[in-house]
Each structure stands twice: as C-alpha cells, then as structure tokens.
Amino acid sequence: MNVVTNNNIKCTIALAALENVIDPEIGLNIVDLGLVYQLDFDEEGKKIFLSMTLTTQFCPMGESITAAAKRALETTFDGEEVILNLTFDPPWNYERISEEGKKFLNY
Amino acid sequence: MFGAFPSGSLVKNTTHKVVVPFYLYAALSFLVSTVLLLLSTEAFTQHYFHPHILALTHGMALGWGTMIILGASHQLVPVLIERSLHSIKLAHTSFWLAAIGIPLLVYGFYVFNMGWPAKWGGRFVLLSVICYFINLCVSISKSKSRNVHAYFVLAATAWLLLTVFYGLSLVYNFTYNFMPKSSVAYLPIHAHTGVIGWFLLLIIGVGSRLIPLFLISKYKNDRLLWIIFFLINAGLISFVLIFLFAPGNSLFMLPVIAVLLGLMLFSAYCYQCYKQRIRKQVDEQVKISLVSVLMMLIPLIFLVSITGLLFSNDISGRMALIYGFIIFFGWITAIILGMTFKTLPFIIWNKVYHDKAGLGKTPNPKDLFKSRIFSLMVVTYVAGFILFITAAALANVLLLNIAAIILIVTAVLYNMNVLTVVNHKAKML
Numbered sequence: 137m138n139v140v141t142n143n144n145i146k147c148t149i150a151l152a153a154l155e156n157v158i159d160p161e162i163g164l165n166i167v168d169l170g171l172v173y174q175l176d177f178d179e180e181g182k183k184i185f186l187s188m189t190l191t192t193q194f195c196p197m198g199e200s201i202t203a204a205a206k207r208a209l210e211t212t213f214d215g216e217e218v219i220l221n222l223t224f225d226p227p228w229n230y231e232r233i234s235e236e237g238k239k240f241l242n243y
Numbered sequence: 244m245f246g247a248f249p250s251g252s253l254v255k256n257t258t259h260k261v262v263v264p265f266y267l268y269a270a271l272s273f274l275v276s277t278v279l280l281l282l283s284t285e286a287f288t289q290h291y292f293h294p295h296i297l298a299l300t301h302g303m304a305l306g307w308g309t310m311i312i313l314g315a316s317h318q319l320v321p322v323l324i325e326r327s328l329h330s331i332k333l334a335h336t337s338f339w340l341a342a343i344g345i346p347l348l349v350y351g352f353y354v355f356n357m358g359w360p361a362k363w364g365g366r367f368v369l370l371s372v373i374c375y376f377i378n379l380c381v382s383i384s385k386s387k388s389r390n391v392h393a394y395f396v397l398a399a400t401a402w403l404l405l406t407v408f409y410g411l412s413l414v415y416n417f418t419y420n421f422m423p424k425s426s427v428a429y430l431p432i433h434a435h436t437g438v439i440g441w442f443l444l445l446i447i448g449v450g451s452r453l454i455p456l457f458l459i460s461k462y463k464n465d466r467l468l469w470i471i472f473f474l475i476n477a478g479l480i481s482f483v484l485i486f487l488f489a490p491g492n493s494l495f496m497l498p499v500i501a502v503l504l505g506l507m508l509f510s511a512y513c514y515q516c517y518k519q520r521i522r523k524q525v526d527e528q529v530k531i532s533l534v535s536v537l538m539m540l541i542p543l544i545f546l547v548s549i550t551g552l553l554f555s556n557d558i559s560g561r562m563a564l565i566y567g568f569i570i571f572f573g574w575i576t577a578i579i580l581g582m583t584f585k586t587l588p589f590i591i592w593n594k595v596y597h598d599k600a601g602l603g604k605t606p607n608p609k610d611l612f613k614s615r616i617f618s619l620m621v622v623t624y625v626a627g628f629i630l631f632i633t634a635a636a637l638a639n640v641l642l643l644n645i646a647a648i649i650l651i652v653t654a655v656l657y658n659m660n661v662l663t664v665v666n667h668k669a670k671m672l
Contacts, residue, residue, distance in 0.1 A: 157601050160592055160608050162459065162522065192456060196322050199256060200593055204601030211602065230461060230521045241459075242523035 138232070139167075140174040146213075147175045150184065153212035157204045160197055164240050166205060170232025173223065184209055187221040189228045198222075257317050257327070259594045261334045263665060265314020266587055268342055269579070270661045272306025274654040279353075280572075281647035288638040291563040292427050298353035303571040304437060305345045305368060309403070311579050312445055313337065313375060315586050316396060319449055320379060324393045326386035333378040340371035357417040365411035372407050376400050391468045395448020398476060402440025409433050432486055438570055439479050439502060443539070446578060447471060447509050450532070454513055457529050457585065458520035467512055474505035503543050510536055526609060531581030531621065538574045542566055565635050572628055572650070580624060580657065584612050587664050595669045603671045611667045612660045620656035623649050 141147035154172060155165045166172060166188065174187035188205060190198050202222055209218045233241070279302055283295035317334050321327050328334060344367025351361030379400055383393055410433050413426040422429065451468050454460070478501030485495050513536050517525075525533075588608035596605045627649035634642030 156603070158605075158607070160596075160600075160605075161457070161589070163607055191459065193325065195456075196256060196318070196589060197593065200597050200600050203597065207601035230459070233521070241521060243521050 138170075139172050141176060143177045146177045149212060150175050150186075150209055153208045154205055157201065157208050159191070159201060162191075162241070164233075164237050166201065168234040168237035168240065170234065170237070171201075171228060172205075174221075182216055184213055184216050184218045185221065186218060187223055189223055191228050193224050256593060257321055257334070258331065259590050261328075261331055261338070262314045262318045262590055263587075264338055264342075265310050265317070266583065266661060267665065268338070269307050269311035269314065270583075270658045272302055272310060272345070273576075273579075274651070274658055276302040276307055277647065277651040277654040279349075280650060281644060284640055284643035284647055287564055287568075287635050287643055288561070288640065291567065292430070294352055294355040296564065296567075297355075298349045300567060300571065301345070301352055302349045303575075305341070306349070308442060308571065308575045308579065310341060310345070311583065312442070313341070315582070316445070316449065318586065318590060319453075320382060320393075320396060323390065323396060323449070323452060324383050324386040325388040326382060329378050329381040329385065333374045337371045337374035337378070340367045340374065344368040344371060351414075357414055361414045362411075365407070365414050369404075369407045369411055372400075372404050376404050391465050391472065392448050392452045395444050395451070395468075395472060398472070399441050399443075399445035399448060402436050402444065402479070406433060406437040406441055409436065432483055434567075435482060436479065439475065442575055443502075443506075444472075444475060447475070447505075450536070450578075451509070451512060453582075453585075454529070454533070455516045457522075458516055458525065459522045460516040460520045462512075462515045462519040464512060464515070467508060471505045471508050471512070474501045474508070478502040478505065499543070503540075506539050506543060510540065526585075527614075527617065527621070528581045528585040528609075532578055532585070535574055535577035535581065538569075538577055542569045542574060561635065561638065565632055568631065568635065572631070576624070576628075580620065580653075583657070583661065584609075584617060584664075587661065588612060591664050591667050595667055599669060599671065605671060611664045613663055616656050616660050616663075620653055620660065623656065624653040627653055 139147060139151065151167050151172065155167045157166045158164065159166060159169055159171075162169065169191070171190060172186070172188050174185070176185040177183070178185075186205065186209060188202070190201065195201070202220055206218045206220050210216070230243070233243070276299060279295070279299045283293075283299050286293040286295040317328060344364045346364070347360050348364025348368060351357065351364055354360075379397060383397060386393070409429075412422075413429055413433060416422045416426045416429075447468075455462060478498040481501070482495075482498035485498065513533060517533065588611040591611055592606075592608040599605060627646050630642060630649065631646035634640075634646050
C-alpha cells in the first residue's frame with residue numbers, strides 16, 4: 137500500500153486505526169483502498185501529518201471520509217493534533233488497492 | 244514535509260434540508276400520478292389530447308421526474324462543478340414555487356380549466372425554473388472547473404426553461420389564440436424539448452459522471468461525451484426548426500437519427516464503464532439504472548416507427564399514448580427507482596453519520612433502506628409496466644386497471660422505503 141512515513145511503529149498503529157474508516161460507497165477501508173499516501177509524526181509527539189486522497193475529487197462522501205480519518209487518529213493518539221492534507225496529485229488509481237482490497241472487490 | 248503534494252480541496256455538500264423535500268415531494272407525486280393513472284385508464288383508449296392524460300403527463304414529468312432531478316442536482320451540481328451551490332435561499336424558493344405550481348397546473352389540466360389554475364400553476368413553475376437556472380448559472384460562473392458534465396446540466400436546464408416558457412405560452416394560446424395554429428399542434432415541440440432537452444441531457448450529463456463513480460471504472464472518454472452533447476443538441480434544435488418552418492419535410496428523420504446516434508454512443512460509453520470496472524459486484528440500484536439506459540432506446544425506436552404518421556397528421560392516438568407511457572413510466576421511472584436508493588441513502592448517511600464515522604462501525608448507506616421492499620418494488624414495477632403497455636395496445640380497460648393497481652403498489656412500496664431512509668436514526672454496529 138506504499139505509505140511514506142518517518143516512524144514505522146507509530147505508522148503501523150495509525151494504519152490500524154485508519155482501517156476503521158470505511159469508504160461508505162465501496163464498503164472498503166481507506167487503507168486497503170490505498171487512499172493514505174503519507175503519515176509523519178513530529179519528534180515532540182504533538183502533531184501527526186496525514187496526507188491522503190479520495191478515489192475521485194468529485195467524491196460526495198469526501199467530507200465524511202476525511203473527517204472520519206482525522207477523528208480516528210485523534211482518538212488513537214490522544215492529545216496529538218492531526219494535520220490533514222488532502223491531495224489529488226498524484227491522483228488515486230486502482231493499482232493502489234491492496235491485495236486484501238482486491239479480494240474484497242473480486243478484482 | 245508535504246511539499247511534494249499540493250493540497251486539494253473538497254466540495255461542500257448541499258445541506259440535506261434543501262435536497263430531501265424534493266425527494267419527498269417527488270415520491271408523493273409518483274403515488275398521486277399512479278392513482279391518476281388508474282382514474283384515467285379509459286382515456287388510454289382515446290386520443291392523447293385528453294384532459295386526464297395532460298394532467299397525468301404533467302404530474303409525472305414535473306411532480307415526479309423534474310422534482311427528483313432538481314433535488315438530486317442540487318446535491319450533484321457542486322460535485323460536478325467542484326464548487327458549492329451559489330444560494331441555498333434560491334434553492335428553497337425554487338422548491339416552494341414548484342411545489343405550489345405543479346398541483347395547480349395538474350388540477351387545471353384534469354378539469355381542463357385553462358383559466359387561473361393552469362395559468363398560475365404555469366407561472367409558479369416558470370419562476371421556480373428561473374430560480375434554479377440563476378442558481379446554476381452563478382454557481383458555474385464562479386467555478387474554476389469547466390467539464391463536460393456541467394455543460395450537459397447547463398444545457399438541460401436551458402431546455403427546461405424553454406420547455407416551461409413554451410408550455411405556459413401554449414396555455415395562454417388556449418385563451419388568446421395568438422399563435423397561428425391551436426396549442427395542440429405545437430405539443431410535439433413542448434414534449435420533445437422537455438423529454439430530450441431536459442430529461443435526456445441531464446440524465447446523460449449526471450449519469451456519465453455517476454456510473455463510473457459507482458462502478459469504480461477506469462474508463463474515461465470526455466471526447467465521446469462532447470460528441471453525444473453535440474448530436475443531441477443539434478438533433479433537437481433541428482427538430483424544432485424543421486417542425487416550425489418545414490413541416491412534412493423529409494429531413495425530419497435527421498434529428499431522430501442524430502438523437503438515436505447520441506443514445507447509442509452513450510450506451511457504448513456505459514458499456515465501456517461497466518467492462519472496465521474495478522468493482523466486480525454491481526448492486527441492484529446501479530443495475531436498474533444501467534438497464535434504463537437501454538430503455539432509452541425503446542421510445543426512440545418507437546418514435547422512428549410513428550414519426551411518419553406524426554408528420555402526416557395521421558398519427559394513431561394509441562401509439563402516441565404508449566410512446567409517452569414508455570418515456571415517463573418506463574425510462575424515466577426506471578432511472579429514478581434505481582437512483583433514488585443510490586443517492587438518497589448517501590444524503591441521509593452524511594447527515595446522520597457525519598460526526599460518527601471513524602469512531603466505530605457504522606451501517607453502509609445501502610443498509611438504510613429495506614432491500615426486500617426494494618426487490619418487491621422492482622418486481623411489481625416491471626409487471627405493471629409490461630402489462631400496461633400490452634393492455635394499452637389491446638385497448639383493454641380491465642387489464643389497464645389491473646396494471647394501474649400494480650403500479651400503485653409499486654409507488655406505495657417506493658414511498659415506504661423513501662420514508663424508511665429519511666427517518667433513519669443513528670446506530671453504531
């Protein structure tokens with residue numbers, strides 16, 4: 137799923153939290169869908185930087201998905217500020233879907 | 244840290260308070276229209292210019308089709324133009340004007356009173372469409388994104404405005420006789436600018452965006468969509484010009500061919516989207532919508548076979564009635580039955596779970612309606628639709644009544660599921 141990070145341990149915990157965020161249209165979580173691009177953590181343990189995308193910029197559920205991703209990290213990393221960067225460059229493509237995700241979609 | 248990734252922006256959704264009333268109004272109109280259908284079965288054995296048929300057609304076209312499409316487009320336009328809707332007040336005004344105008348107009352036709360009920364009904368509907376058109380134009384003018392889907396919606400709304408204005412003129416022509424011929428002679432223009440200009444262009448514009456989105460398709464072909472846009476608009480403009488200035492001319496087949504070609508290309512577009520989809524399992528609502536794309540071709544093939552008769556003023560009234568029935572109860576209704584349960588659950592899900600998503604497992608939007616009622620609705624709809632066409636062709640009033648009752652059941656089931664979705668309360672799984 138190619139998530140760039142500067143802290144592998146925290147990234148694993150964060151991804152586990154983000155697996156609870158489901159794209160309601162597809163029914164698949166945003167990690168297996170490949171929407172998470174980058175997760176960085178500052179050294180003071182105060183800030184989390186999440187860079188993610190959506191399957192399309194036109195996604196009507198975009199607000200809910202990004203809000204849910206932010207909320208999932210804030211709940212897991214209590215007291216840390218989550219800074220979310222929504223990007224469409226590079227745009228999402230189906231090659232970002234994990235093997236688990238492809239099985240889920242019967243692809 | 245994030246220098247490599249330029250930020251994207253999210254489209255602000257239109258509040259459910261604007262959209263949901265349109266859906267509820269449309270659902271009720273569908274039920275009322277099916278009851279009107281039962282009350283008008285005798286008329287289906289006569290000429291299409293019958294007060295009950297006019298009332299039924301406007302109940303279906305405005306109360307059902309237009310209201311739900313206006314509701315959905317208030318939600319979808321920001322998604323298409325990547326900008327929030329210009330004015331929520333104008334959206335509310337548009338709803339209330341149409342909500343008052345449509346029953347007046349339908350009543351005016353039903354009792355054939357072309358005085359104040361039809362005139363005020365028409366005025367209110369016209370004002371409603373003007374409000375929507377202004378809202379759309381300002382929203383698009385402020386948007387940086389210019390895409391083919393937005394142009395489809397803009398052109399469709401311009402055709403709707405023209406259709407409603409022309410329709411109101413026809414109502415006035417009953418009283419003041421200012422047109423060269425009687426209003427009946429101009430009905431084909433009014434009907435086709437509405438059906439092809441408004442419904443077809445809008446459905447293609449929005450559908451070409453939503454179908455790949457729902458299927459998670461890799462297919463994209465804006466060039467093909469522009470060709471379809473050109474073919475349908477050119478076909479419709481030439482139809483109006485030929486009808487007004489060269490009636491009976493053999494060129495009349497050109498617009499029919501242009502629109503038919505546009506439809507075939509759109510079917511090909513949908514097929515490619517389907518073929519190149521990532522999501523292999525397609526849900527029932529999308530399947531119905533895809534089937535309805537094919538259903539677009541049925542009325543047009545029907546039209547080809549009766550166009551000659553239309554221009555020679557020797558049209559079989561029954562054929563024209565079946566043609567109209569296929570359009571409103573077939574193609575448009577099939578799309579709406581499918582798409583309602585694809586779009587409305589999302590709107591309500593966003594409202595109910597916006598603050599709860601990410602905190603635990605929530606139901607999916609498709610869990611917000613009852614799938615058994617949905618399946619039953621589809622079965623009754625297909626049975627009622629096929630039986631009605633058969634009965635209309637045979638001019639059998641008993642069968643027409645049975646078919647109309649089956650369609651009332653469809654409408655009741657549809658209303659039940661719409662209310663189930665709208666009244667959904669949050670529950671974490």
